[in-house]
Amino acid sequence: MGSLRQGTLTAVLRNVPILMFAGTFVVFGLLTPRFLEYQSLENIAKQASYIGIIAVGETVVLLTAGIDLSVGSNMYVSAVAAGLLMERFAISPLPALLVCLTVGLLFGLFNAFAVTRLHIIPFVVTLATQFAGRGLGWMLSKSRAVTFPQSVxxxxxxELLGIPAPVVIFAVVVLLAWVVLTRTTLGRQIYAxxxxxxxxxxxxxxxxxxQATAYIICGVLASLGGFVSVAQLxxxxxGFGQMVEFQAIAAAVxxxxxxxxxxxxxxxxxxLGALLIQMVWAGLVATRTDLYLQPLIAAAIIFLAVLLDSVRNTVLARLGRHNIRVEE
Amino acid sequence: MSEPILQFEHVSKSFFGAMALTDITLAVRPGMVLGLVGENGAGKSTLMNILGGVIASDEGQIRLEGRPYSTGSPAEATRAGIAFIHQELNLFSHLSILDNLFIDGFPRIGRTPLIHRREAVRRAKEALAAVNLSISPRTRVDRLTPGQKQLVEIAKALHGGAQIIIFDEPTTSLTSRETERLFALIERLRREGRTILYISHVLADVLRLADEIAVLRDGKVVRTGPKAEFDINAMIAAMVGRQVDQLHPIRRGKPADKVLMSVAGVTEPGIVKDISFDLHEGEILGLFGLMGSGRTELGRILFGLDPFRSGTIDMCGQPRRRRTARRSIAAGMAFVTEDRREEGLLMEAPVTENMALVALPNCRRNRVPGTLDRLALRRSVDEMIASLKIKCVSPRTAAVKSLSGGNQQKTVIGKWLLGRPMVCILDEPTRGIDVGARYEVYSIINDLADRGNGLLCISSELEELMGICDSLLVMSKGRICGRFRRDEFDKERILAAAFEGHLERGPRGSSGASN
Incomplete structure (x- = not known):
């Protein structure tokens, strides 16, 4: 009996992200049925895509016990670079995407170099590249908005088979990242x-x-996420991409x-993390929550989720300790 | 006589100007067990770290099967067939056994980067079978006992094709049964023609396993020879450079009647049950038990790190409620933890900073609230370093991790003594430290008791406790199931009590209580 309850508790705690996700979904669904309409759900998925792509890269870096604070600036510079080339030389979307990804790659390479060769701690390195990237972008664009043509x-x-392109790209990125992390030596070494x-x-x-590979993956995915976002906006x-690093870290956590x-x-x-964040925002809009309350409520939900995670780790550790004696 | 598989030739190494190894020359023949003994700081670990590619030597060279071998990285050492089973096991506890076995390269599907999972599982099962461990390779490592973890490390070494296997203090965290199993395995590896380098402070084990023994002192090989030329006293004599006839200092003082700490009926379900005892002024009370008997857990509860359901713990007649480590310290308690690397020290910080930690509140400047009297603090830390004879070139700058185990432990003890405690709980105070330093730690404990402190010494080494304690509590399965006064000390009876409630009877009680 006791062990059954303990088993249930463990199962619940292990699945906190899924339960949070389901709980939020049900609550907003009950508050306004409009939230559950296909259009609304499709919008959530679409808007979660670019944050999700960036959060995947961020997750890879977090797994190595690093952090990348430069993803927002990275997506800004790489999008500006691509946009300016399209404006001045009228290059087509595919080369523009390649330019964008190359800038992201360079970002990742620099972060990787500073972390693994110069031995500067990731937080400081990527804080510096965050400022540098933003400054570089302003310099290139003279701080004005860069508009993208219809082709982008x-x-x-x-849509692809009725699924919005951003969602498809997100899904492909997730699939690839999942394969790399769980099915390749590199992936297991990232955890190690x-x-x-x-x-x-x-x-x-x-x-x-x-470590270097992780920062490079994160850099490329940040620029890809930027391009996906630009294609929608x-x-x-x-201010493009500002605070995205925190959304990405929040999604991962x-x-x-x-x-x-x-x-x-x-x-x-x-x-789930990326979808949850987007769902909270969409849900607050759909329920016509006071505009000034929205950030506070979103923050509270994120705080609650992270709190539950912390509780989970403490409790699981304690349950684990009991097990040691039983095995002995 | 076969050619040596491994030769050290004039190997030297210094750290920050201090010689760690001087002109080491040593040959090891294939298929033999070389026991490597020496005090901590004698250079055993440094020598093995050079062989294992963890650090580089300054001078001299190593030959493998006659060919020069240069040590670049642990990965190169692995490729050369050298495996290092570290004292603190190098496993990733959140990952599976499978991940741990293949972390430097999984079998792949064809030429793709994808892992061939079925092949990996098959090979992992083989590797585990080779060390008689029947457990699923997908099990997460943090679910394993210390003994099983060590078998996983050995399995990893063997499947990597290791011909030379270094064991650094392999028995410290093993139960007696696990130790027996490890020894049988080492014996088998030797018969298979592999070469074993076995480092240990448990001299009886070395004597039992080794074919040849090399003794290091102050970074030099002072004596080598076949096992037959050695006995324990000869090893100790070579290690310390003098005859040691006394392992423990003579206990002069006697406990007083005044009770410092009184424990009554302390119970925490699944951990400890109905623990009651008194600790008197000037008393050294031993707490003996096998691994998993609850001895460390009891120490943590007494100090306020873990909760307990019922019972009382009084300090000096005052019941203590709402227990935290902070309050326990304020009430005059100190706790030297079993794991000094993780819990006892800030490994990157210098000796002085580590020692100052507990004493900080005692060194407040009275005139300006909230500021530290740095001069007083420095003076008391310096006094403590001198009185405990901590050997360190530059206590203000050198990281504690560069010190030998014995000096690290003295630093932990010094840290607590600066807080002027009345009751000290010491958990495995001599774990992983050498004979000479042990004697010094025992002397410190003895002096503390003579000055009226109460000491609770938790240990898995019965001989140690019998040597230093006034009385002894024996724990088994979370209960106290034996109390012995000094004049009643009897190894067999104490061991019998420790095994109470266990199905198997009579294996070795502890690493120190063998033969």
Missing amino acids: TGLGAA VGHGLEAARKAGVDTRRV GNVNS LGGASLFGGIGNVFPGTV
Whole structure:
């Protein structure tokens, strides 16, 4: 009996992200049926896509016990670079996307270099590249908004088998990330490095290469997320991508990723986290909540989720300790 | 006589100008167990770290099967067939056994980067079978006992094709049964022709396992020879450079009648049950038990780190409620934890900073509230370093992790003594430290008792407790099931009490209580 209840408790605690997601969904659904309409759900998925893509990259970095605060600026510069080239030289969307991803790659490379070769802690490195990126973007664009042509915004509205293109891209990114993290040596090494850098080194893991790869993946995904967002918005103003790093980190943490590394997953974790954040925003709009209350309520829900996660870890650790004696 | 598989030739290494190894020359033949003994700081770990590729030597070279071998990284050492089973096991506890076995390279599907899971599981099962561990490779490592974790490490070494396996203090966290199993495995590996380098402070184990023994002192090999040339006293004599006839200081003082700490009926379901005892002024009270008997858990509860359901803990006749470590310290308690790396020290910080931690509140400047009297603090820390004879080149700058285990432990003890406690709980105070430093720790404990402190010494080494304690409590399965005064100490009876409630009877009580 006691062990059954303990089993249930453990099961509940292990699935906090899913339960939070389901709970929020049901609550908003009951408050306004409009929330449950297909159009509204499709919108949530579409809007969650770009944050989700960036959050996937962020998750990979968090798993190595690092952090990337530069993703927002990264998406800004890479989108500005692509947009300016389209404006001046009228290049087509595909080369523009490649330019965008290249800028993101360079961002990732620089972060990786500073973290693994210069041994600067990730928080400081990426805080610096966050400012640098924003400044670079302002310099390139002279702080004015860069408008994208129809050829790009058309992509944002495109559909594949009835599914919006951003959602398809998000799904592909998640699938690839899931395969890399769970089905390749690199992926398992990412977890190992986050779990214990020195232990991983002693176990023969090329820890610098693994860390560097994580920042590069994150950089490329940030620029891809930026491009997806641009395709939906149509223009890039000087505040584009601001605070995105926090949404991405929040999505990863809501999905169960640990800021201390080694714990977390992209699917279902980060996907649920990204959807949850977007769902909260959409739900607040749909229920016509006071505009000034919305950020506070969103913050409260995020806080609650992270609190539950913390409680979960403490309780699971305690349950685990009991188990040690039983096994002995 | 076969050619040596491994030769150290004039290997030297210094750290920050201090010589750690001087001109080490040593040859190891294949298929033998070399026991490596020496005090902490004698250079055993440094030598093995060089072999394992963790650090590089300054001078000299190593030959593997006659060929020069240069140590670049742990990965290279692995490729050269050298495996290092570290004292603190290097496993990723949140990952599965499978992940741990293959972390430096999974089997792949064809030429794709994808992991061939079925192949990996098959090979993992083979590797686990080779060490007689029948457990699913998908099990997460944090679900395993210390003994099982060690078997996983060994399985990893073997499936990597290791010919030379280094064991660094492998028995510290094992139960007696696990130790027996490990020894049988080492014996089998030796018969298979693998070469074992076995480092341990448990000299009886070394004597039992090794074919040859090398003794290190102050970074030099002072004596090598076949096992037959050694007995325990000879090893100790070579290690400390003098004859040691006394392992424990003579206990002069006697406990007084005044009760410092009174524990009555303390119970926490699943952890400890109905614990009652008194700790007197000037008393050294031993707490003996096997792994998992609840001894460490009881220490944590007494100090206020873990909760308990019922019972009372009084300090100096005052019942204490709402217990936290902070309040316990304020009430005059100190707790030297079992794991000094994780819980006892800030490994990156210097000795002085570590020691100052507990004493900070005692060094407040009275005139300006909230500020520290740094001079007084420095003076008391310096006094403590001198009185405990902590050996450290630069206590103000060098990180504690660069110190030997014995000096680290003295730093932990010094930290607590600066807080002038009345009751000290010491959990495994001599774990992983050498004979000489042990004697010094025992002397410190003895002096504290003579000055009227009450000490509770938790240990898995019965001989240690029998040597230093006035009386002894024996725990088994969370209960106290034996109380012995010094004149009643009897190894067999104490061990019998410790095994009470366990199905198997009679295996080795502890690493120190063998033969």
